Amino acid sequence: xxxxxxxLILAAILFIIGMVGVLVRRNFLTVxxxxxxxxxxxxxxxxxxxxxxxxMTGRIYVFFIMTVAAAEAAIxxxxxxxxxxxxxxxxxxxxxxxxx
Amino acid sequence: MILNLLFFYFAAVIVISALFVIIKRNAFHSAxxxxxxxxxxxxxxxxxxxxxxxxxxxxVYAGAILVMIIFVLMFLxxxxxxxxxxxxKFIAFLMGIILVGExxxxxxxxxxxxxxxxxxxxxxxxxxxxxxxGRILYTEYLFPFEVASIILLVAMIGAIxxxxxxx
Numbered sequence: 416x417x418x419x420x421x422x423l424i425l426a427a428i429l430f431i432i433g434m435v436g437v438l439v440r441r442n443f444l445t446v447x448x449x450x451x452x453x454x455x456x457x458x459x460x461x462x463x464x465x466x467x468x469x470x471m472t473g474r475i476y477v478f479f480i481m482t483v484a485a486a487e488a489a490i491x492x493x494x495x496x497x498x499x500x501x502x503x504x505x506x507x508x509x510x511x512x513x514x515x
Numbered sequence: 516m517i518l519n520l521l522f523f524y525f526a527a528v529i530v531i532s533a534l535f536v537i538i539k540r541n542a543f544h545s546a547x548x549x550x551x552x553x554x555x556x557x558x559x560x561x562x563x564x565x566x567x568x569x570x571x572x573x574x575v576y577a578g579a580i581l582v583m584i585i586f587v588l589m590f591l592x593x594x595x596x597x598x599x600x601x602x603x604k605f606i607a608f609l610m611g612i613i614l615v616g617e618x619x620x621x622x623x624x625x626x627x628x629x630x631x632x633x634x635x636x637x638x639x640x641x642x643x644x645x646x647x648x649g650r651i652l653y654t655e656y657l658f659p660f661e662v663a664s665i666i667l668l669v670a671m672i673g674a675i676x677x678x679x680x681x682x
Contacts, residue, residue, distance in 0.1 A: 475652055
C-alpha cells in the first residue's frame, strides 16, 4: 500500500514545475501547457484523497476540473490566434500594448 | 511490491517529462513531453482505483486538448530560434526550489485525517467504477453537471467569436 503522502508530494512537485513554467517561459503555447500541468496536479490530489478517504466526491470534482480545463484551453488558444493576427507575435512579453 | 514499483515508475516519468515541458526550446517537443506526462497521470489514476477517470483523462487531455494545442502550434509555426525565458527566470527557479522544500516539509510533518466516506474498494468492485460515478453525477451533482455543460457552451461560442477574422 503506497502512503498518501507520496501522491501529495508528487502532485506538489508537478504543480510547482507548472508554476515555474508559467513564470519563466516567453512562448504563450508553453505557458498554456504549464497551466495544464498545474490542473493535472490538482486532479492527482483530488483522486488520491478520494481513494484514501473512501469517497466519491473527489472523483466527481475531477470531471468539473477537466471541463474547466477544456474551456480554458479553447479560449486561451482562440485568444492566442487573435493576438497573433493583430500583433504578429506569440511571446507574452511582447504583447504589451495595454501597458501604460 | 509491484504497485510500489509501478508508482515510482509513473512518478519518475511524470516529473522528468514535466521538466522537459518547461525546458525544451521547441514547443513541439514540449507538447510531446506533455503527452507523455498526461498518459502517465492516467496510470496514476488506475493505481488509485479510478479506471473510468483514467479513460476520461486520456480521451479529454491527450485526445482533445493536446491535439488542439498541436493544431494551433502547426498553424502558427513558431519553431525558429528565440530567447526562451523571461528576465525573471533566476528568481523564479530559485523560488520554485524553495517552494518544493517548503511543501515537502509541510507534507512530511502533517498527519492527514478525516471522516471516511462509504465508497471503499469492496463497494466499488461490487457496484462498478463507472456505475458509481454515473449514479452520483446524475443524482447528487446534477446541478453542477448542468452548469458544466453551460460552461462548455460558453467556451465554444467564445472560441468561435474570438478566433473569427471578422464578425
